[in-house]
Amino acid sequence: MTTWWSGSPGTFDRAGLKWVAAWSPRACQECGALDRFDDSVEPPAVTHFWGSPSDDLRHTLAYGAAADSTSGRWFSMDSFDLDEIEPLGLDWYDSTGTYAGTWGPGSPGSSLVRGGKIRAITVDKTGRVWIGYPGAGVDHFLTRPESGPEYQFRTVTGTASLDVWGLVAHGDSIWVLTDRDLRRINRVSGSLLSTIYPTPAGRPLGPRLIDVAPNGDVFVGSEEGVRWYRGDGTTLDFTTVNSPLASNVVHAVTVDRATGAVWFGTAAGLNRFDPGYRPPAPPPGVVDTLHVYPSPATLTGLGVQLRLQGMSGRYSGGIYDVNGRLLRRFLTTDRGQVFWDGRDQDGLLVKPGVYFVYAEGGGRPARARFVLLQ
Numbered sequence: 001m002t003t004w005w006s007g008s009p010g011t012f013d014r015a016g017l018k019w020v021a022a023w024s025p026r027a028c029q030e031c032g033a034l035d036r037f038d039d040s041v042e043p044p045a046v047t048h049f050w051g052s053p054s055d056d057l058r059h060t061l062a063y064g065a066a067a068d069s070t071s072g073r074w075f076s077m078d079s080f081d082l083d084e085i086e087p088l089g090l091d092w093y094d095s096t097g098t099y100a101g102t103w104g105p106g107s108p109g110s111s112l113v114r115g116g117k118i119r120a121i122t123v124d125k126t127g128r129v130w131i132g133y134p135g136a137g138v139d140h141f142l143t144r145p146e147s148g149p150e151y152q153f154r155t156v157t158g159t160a161s162l163d164v165w166g167l168v169a170h171g172d173s174i175w176v177l178t179d180r181d182l183r184r185i186n187r188v189s190g191s192l193l194s195t196i197y198p199t200p201a202g203r204p205l206g207p208r209l210i211d212v213a214p215n216g217d218v219f220v221g222s223e224e225g226v227r228w229y230r231g232d233g234t235t236l237d238f239t240t241v242n243s244p245l246a247s248n249v250v251h252a253v254t255v256d257r258a259t260g261a262v263w264f265g266t267a268a269g270l271n272r273f274d275p276g277y278r279p280p281a282p283p284p285g286v287v288d289t290l291h292v293y294p295s296p297a298t299l300t301g302l303g304v305q306l307r308l309q310g311m312s313g314r315y316s317g318g319i320y321d322v323n324g325r326l327l328r329r330f331l332t333t334d335r336g337q338v339f340w341d342g343r344d345q346d347g348l349l350v351k352p353g354v355y356f357v358y359a360e361g362g363g364r365p366a367r368a369r370f371v372l373l374q
Helices: 145-150
Strands: 010-011 018-024 035-038 043-049 062-067 072-078 090-093 099-103 120-123 130-131 137-142 162-169 173-178 181-186 194-200 211-213 218-222 225-229 235-238 251-257 262-266 269-273 291-293 304-309 316-321 327-329 339-340 351-362 364-373
Touching: 018 062, 072 120, 130 162, 137 162, 137 173, 162 211, 173 211, 218 251, 225 251, 291 364, 304 351, 304 364, 327 339
Parallel strands: 062 120, 120 162, 211 251
Antiparallel strands: 010 018, 018 035, 035 043, 062 072, 072 090, 090 099, 120 130, 130 137, 162 173, 173 181, 181 194, 211 218, 218 225, 225 235, 251 262, 262 269, 291 304, 304 339, 316 327, 316 351, 351 364
16 A cells, blocks of 8 residues: 555544555555554454545545544545645544545535635534634534534634644634644634744644643644643743654654653654653662753854753753853753853853753752853
8 A cells, every 4th residue: 555645644533443544646546545444353354445446536535534423533635636636625434434425615515615625623522523724714513414514614713814734622722733823712602812822933744733632731743843832831842953853854743642642753753752751760879860952052142941851850050161160050940941041140142162061950960061052
């Protein structure tokens, strides 16, 4: 089975069965597949959809997926060549896994779905489905399968020009990832809230670029790494410079609801991140192994933000130059962050070079070095 990176989303339904959409490459418009399988049995039980020569293989070009309140499956569709292949819109499979209809251009209910290319889809806790279009904003509707094309689609006011790349329902919020920012929609009123967060500078490049943890923290991927939006209003970026991230090109982000761990699918491998991890305390007298991120760090007009990672959650200490001269004392936050304005104790801006951190955390000494650029 041949796949193309921009498609091939994988998901599972409420019964725990896995669904995989395998796109064909441009050179093979007759290829492609939509499969559902149960890997709890041996051998795995696999159901193939759209496999006969007469089938419309546009049904295999799924980009996003979500389970509704009836245990049905919704797939938002895309195309690898918009000039030649018109995307279908929305495909729906009922609770038995049987294809039950398409809502999109040229199909029943086409006046409801505003475009065939739909990048994002999510279902909130009341069963309402939310969909995001490229350059056309967000619609939502309540699933009533028995009514067919009489679904009541509504467009969220103020989103008509948004280029939507991701949607996630969490509590009373619908998080919307666009090509330039992250916004929230009020699930109850359906109105776009004023809360807007900047996203990583890189372009979005994948079918699942946003997810929300059980505690409300939001994780967003792009071609320049991952941004973590935390509940205290701060953000933290993960890149190959300051973390073990396999590649800055991130195609997928998903949160394991059972453990809270976050998985990042990158162009060079898969990473697992546990936001709640705290290193165990070492035996008394052991010197802490400390790391400083990022290194090299770039000094801007606002200063530089460093992150200390070691055996303790909090550190106090100082930043020194290569001659052992104390430049600035610090006390980290509980997340190990240090903000330094790049000046010494006399207020003079320091020069690029190698610097040292000497600190103490949990009664243990710790030290590390880092490179500062301007």
